[in-house]
Amino acid sequence: MTVLSPELRHARGAVAALFLTNGALLANLLPRYPEIKAELGLANSTYGLVLAAFPAGAILAGLGAGALIRRFGSAPVAVGGTILTALGLLGAAWSPAAVVLALSLLMAGACDAITDVAQNAHGLRVQREYRRSIINSFHAVWSIGAVLGGSMSALAIALDVPLTVHLGLSGLIFSVVAVIALRFTLPGRDPDTKEPAPGTEDPAGTVSPTRGRTLFLLLALVVIAIGGTLVEDAGNSWASLFLGRDLGAPAALAATGYIALVGSQFIGRLLGDGLVDRFGQRTVARSGGAIIALGMGAALAVPTVPGMIVGFGLAGLGSATLVPAAMQEADDLPGLRHGTGLTVVSWLMRLGFLVSPPVIGLIADASNLRLGLLVVPLAGIAVIALSGVLSPRTPSAAAPAPVQTLGARG
Numbered sequence: 001m002t003v004l005s006p007e008l009r010h011a012r013g014a015v016a017a018l019f020l021t022n023g024a025l026l027a028n029l030l031p032r033y034p035e036i037k038a039e040l041g042l043a044n045s046t047y048g049l050v051l052a053a054f055p056a057g058a059i060l061a062g063l064g065a066g067a068l069i070r071r072f073g074s075a076p077v078a079v080g081g082t083i084l085t086a087l088g089l090l091g092a093a094w095s096p097a098a099v100v101l102a103l104s105l106l107m108a109g110a111c112d113a114i115t116d117v118a119q120n121a122h123g124l125r126v127q128r129e130y131r132r133s134i135i136n137s138f139h140a141v142w143s144i145g146a147v148l149g150g151s152m153s154a155l156a157i158a159l160d161v162p163l164t165v166h167l168g169l170s171g172l173i174f175s176v177v178a179v180i181a182l183r184f185t186l187p188g189r190d191p192d193t194k195e196p197a198p199g200t201e202d203p204a205g206t207v208s209p210t211r212g213r214t215l216f217l218l219l220a221l222v223v224i225a226i227g228g229t230l231v232e233d234a235g236n237s238w239a240s241l242f243l244g245r246d247l248g249a250p251a252a253l254a255a256t257g258y259i260a261l262v263g264s265q266f267i268g269r270l271l272g273d274g275l276v277d278r279f280g281q282r283t284v285a286r287s288g289g290a291i292i293a294l295g296m297g298a299a300l301a302v303p304t305v306p307g308m309i310v311g312f313g314l315a316g317l318g319s320a321t322l323v324p325a326a327m328q329e330a331d332d333l334p335g336l337r338h339g340t341g342l343t344v345v346s347w348l349m350r351l352g353f354l355v356s357p358p359v360i361g362l363i364a365d366a367s368n369l370r371l372g373l374l375v376v377p378l379a380g381i382a383v384i385a386l387s388g389v390l391s392p393r394t395p396s397a398a399a400p401a402p403v404q405t406l407g408a409r410g
Contacts, residue, residue, distance in 0.1 A: 020177070027145065028089070040098055056354055066117070113346065138324075227322055292319060296380070
């Protein structure tokens, strides 16, 4: 029987708190995007370009995450990034023009990218101590944070709370939560405990992975992660707008499209670790891709308010384990420095967030938003095609758990 120390359990709770704050911060802003769009008088194409500033900032700063983690440790970097993200989002609330809004989102996106890599790195560090899959549970808590943030935003809209007051309070609350969580994370810098994968070690004991194969695997994992982010971005940027403007749903009801996506994503991630332990990453990802393609495809074929809410929900369910799976597999790739694979996947997957808003916006202006949202089922098909690069084995089959885990403190 595996015995876990109190310190290790506390560390898991602390990482969960960091994921909660990360999910809640941006979600407080997302349902209020249509309000900002209307106040600034933005066309669909301009609106899409402004929203692209968030992932653009992430891409500009994302590659620095690995170096920061190796220098300062993953937990302090995650907490610092959380506070700066909150400040960037508050700046977006005060923006009087599209340019200022874009610059604020650029800063928030840059800090969010660093936070994302750091909290996942620390979560994977805790998972290695647990010796079983728990990374999906952290992303499930992220989804709880997103639902919490989206619900807070919907309530603020219903109560007519000014955007600046709303985001100021939410940023303060979740920054304090992150600072408190830091005390309970694993101490010190992250150790590089990566072991070579089977078949990559020569008789002399030196690692000699095939660079071409490693590059191919890394790029395939990036595409899988982008598939997950495309689904998330559809809910982030367009669900409220499509339900409200195109299908005529009231503002409070239109916000439920995004809430349905992240709520279903939470359920999928809550179940994800058990499914991965039993069936392996490959089978779970293929099933998820099929759910995305069929669920959202059917909803777009006959768009109604209830049908689209269900469609966004199924898309969220199918995408639940895609980003965690890609990150875990990348972090375990042989021949790369600690944090490098995770950083590259996290960095490049944000291309989905960068490209998706302007592309969908341009398609919406040229034709309609319904056609633009077809990127969601197409992302599901891409995941099905590339999921073969994921491990078919369960974690327990790949690495037997020890009798006792003592934790990292002491």
